[in-house]
Amino acid sequence: xxxxxxxxxxxxxxxxxxxxxxxxxxxxxxxxxxxxxxxxxxxxxxxxxxxxxxxxxxxxxxxxxxxxxxxxxxxxxxxxxxxxxxxxxxxxxxxxxxxxxxxxxxxxxxxxxxxxxxxxxxxxxxxxxxxxxxxxxxxxxxxxxxxxxxxxxxxxxxxxxxxxxxxxxxxxxxxxxxxxxxxx
Amino acid sequence: xxxxxxxxxxxxxxxxxxxxxxxxxxxxxxxxxxxxxxxxxxxxxxxxxxxxxxxxxxxxxxxxxxxxxxxxxxxxxxxxxxxxxxxxxxxxxxxxxxxxxxxxxxxxxxxxxxxxxxxxxxxxxxxxxxxxxxxxxxxxxxxxxxxxxxxxxxxxxxxxxxxxxxxxxxxxxxxxxxxxxxxxxxxxxxxxxxxxxxxxxxxxxxxxxxxxxxxxxxxxxxxxxxxxxxxxxxxxxxxxxxxxxxxxxxxxxxxxxxxxxxxxxxxxxxxxxxxxxx
Numbered sequence: 001x002x003x004x005x006x007x008x009x010x011x012x013x014x015x016x017x018x019x020x021x022x023x024x025x026x027x028x029x030x031x032x033x034x035x036x037x038x039x040x041x042x043x044x045x046x047x048x049x050x051x052x053x054x055x056x057x058x059x060x061x062x063x064x065x066x067x068x069x070x071x072x073x074x075x076x077x078x079x080x081x082x083x084x085x086x087x088x089x090x091x092x093x094x095x096x097x098x099x100x101x102x103x104x105x106x107x108x109x110x111x112x113x114x115x116x117x118x119x120x121x122x123x124x125x126x127x128x129x130x131x132x133x134x135x136x137x138x139x140x141x142x143x144x145x146x147x148x149x150x151x152x153x154x155x156x157x158x159x160x161x162x163x164x165x166x167x168x169x170x171x172x173x174x175x176x177x178x179x180x181x182x183x184x
Numbered sequence: 185x186x187x188x189x190x191x192x193x194x195x196x197x198x199x200x201x202x203x204x205x206x207x208x209x210x211x212x213x214x215x216x217x218x219x220x221x222x223x224x225x226x227x228x229x230x231x232x233x234x235x236x237x238x239x240x241x242x243x244x245x246x247x248x249x250x251x252x253x254x255x256x257x258x259x260x261x262x263x264x265x266x267x268x269x270x271x272x273x274x275x276x277x278x279x280x281x282x283x284x285x286x287x288x289x290x291x292x293x294x295x296x297x298x299x300x301x302x303x304x305x306x307x308x309x310x311x312x313x314x315x316x317x318x319x320x321x322x323x324x325x326x327x328x329x330x331x332x333x334x335x336x337x338x339x340x341x342x343x344x345x346x347x348x349x350x351x352x353x354x355x356x357x358x359x360x361x362x363x364x365x366x367x368x369x370x371x372x373x374x375x376x377x378x379x380x381x382x383x384x385x386x387x388x389x390x391x392x393x394x395x396x397x398x399x400x401x402x403x404x405x406x407x408x409x410x411x412x413x414x415x416x417x418x419x420x421x422x423x424x425x426x427x428x429x430x431x432x433x434x435x436x437x438x439x440x441x442x443x444x445x446x447x448x449x450x451x452x453x454x455x456x457x458x459x460x461x462x
Contacts, residue, residue: 025261029254034246037253042244043206051253056412056440058257063411063441067421073231077238084206084241092210123239144205145240151207173201174194180236 010075018066025062028079033058036083043087043148053090057082088148129179137172140165192229200229204237218416222382262445368453369417371432377422379410379432387415389436396437398447402429412441430457 008027016024033054040050060082068078130138140158143149149157155165202208203216220227368387372380381397389395395415398407399422410420413434435442436449 026254029257033249033253035242035244037249038244038247039241041247047250051250051256052439054249054253055257055260059260059440060411062257062261063409074235074238077235080238080241081204081234088206088213089210092213122235123242126236126239141205142240144202144207145237146244148206150209151202152209154207169202169205169207170198173198173205177197177201177236 010079011070014061014065014068014070014075017062018068025058028061029058032079036079039080039146040083040087042146043084044091049090049094050087053083053087056086060086084148091148092150125180129176132179133172133175137168140169141172141176144169192225196226196229197232200226201233204230204233214416217414218383221380221417221419260440260443262443369413369434369455371455371457373422373425373430373457375425377424379420379422379426381413381417381420381432383415383417389415392439393436393449394439394441395434395452396441396447398433398435399426400431400433402427402431407431407433407447409442409445412437426457428457431455432457 008031010028010032013024013028017028036057037050037054040053041047044050044053057079061079068075130141133141140154143154143157144151151166151169152162154160154169155162158165199216203213208216216226216230220230368384370382370384372382374380387395395413397410397413397418397420399410400407431454433447433451433454435447435451437447438449442448
């Protein structure tokens with residue numbers, strides 16, 4: 001996610017948060033909240049719901065920082081996951097009919113994130129492996145991951161049969177995993 | 185070669201990938217999450233996908249969150265923690281509907297001060313119903329549409345060889361409803377400090393509420409939050425296996441959990457850890 005500053009990246013800040021250091025907590029908020037909020041908005045499609053998701057995720061960060069295993073886990077991925085699962089839960093809980101009504105500003109609807117993948121090593125591998133998929137399949141993955149659409153919602157959005165969407169996603173995941181593990 | 189995936193069946197990779205992508209429907213998501221709590225292989229497959237796909241989230245252009253969001257988070261985590269400090273003024277706290285949580289020992293002549301109890305709360309009655317004020321819990325829970333569970337006390341069996349017993353025997357608590365023999369959650373505390381809470385039956389959480397899990401050691405007076413409890417359960421890691429007689433309870437809280445660091449809603453499930461009786 002962000003650019004690392006010595007002593008200021010998540011791996012350094014999480015143990016401080018676990019020890020109750022509010023300044024470290026605030027630092028993580030300042031650095032990461034805009035990205036996390038944007039991720040939550042894409043999934044919940046509503047500013048107030050996105051705020052709820054980020055609120056809940058930061059609460060979990062505050063309470064569970066001590067349980068995060070820095071040796072094994074990737075802290076950026078953890079933080080993003082906290083927000084995404086909250087946002088997905090919130091989005092799944094309500095009907096999507098009411099969506100798009102209260103978005104704070106137009107959002108970028110470009111479903112192909114390939115050119116946006118940053119230059120980190122993880123991102124480079126993902127970039128390469130996503131690039132090996134057909135653009136259409138890549139779009140399915142992006143609609144699910146970035147917009148939080150379920151199989152049936154993807155099918156509806158792209159006017160494709162549900163079975164096709166499921167099998168494309170499934171095969172894309174298989175190719176992606178083999179490609180990423182080969183790159184590791 | 186990463187090697188982390190070698191022992192994971194392909195089916196599980198795909199399921200975990202669909203889960204992390206967000207492609208699963210709500211009921212499937214819940215099922216995967218529930219399964220991951222008790223299946224370390226699935227949990228590992230999920231963690232792998234979270235790591236692999238995280239860079240995709242960075243492709244979303246950042247958006248400044250509303251200014252009020254930080255204050256809201258700050259308000260939720262509460263004032264700077266100082267457990268020895270007196271409770272904050274009652275005026276600053278929401279109305280408590282939470283019946284007093286008490287250890288199940290005979291009430292001391294002079295009950296210990298409960299740091300989380302606001303001072304404006306009426307003094308506790310001299311004799312309390314063990315272990316919670318069951319009728320109050322029940323009525324609050326029924327009003328909230330949640331089955332009230334009261335504890336079925338496990339036998340606090342601590343053998344003459346506690347080290348041996350702890351090494352081999354997990355401690356369990358069934359968090360049982362008062363009116364039917366169906367437990368809501370099974371809590372299993374393992375010697376490494378892992379506490380696994382598994383929903384044994386579908387748990388209905390009222391809209392706009394979250395379940396929050398609390399732990400109260402034997403003889404303790406202020407429950408400590410272990411975070412939110414998803415309706416299907418979750419795994420908690422403590423520093424050590426909690427002692428027999430430790431109470432676990434679940435309260436109904438505003439979204440994101442209690443804003444005060446102490447339970448603010450009714451306790452809807454509760455149980456006490458005791459040695460599993462085979």
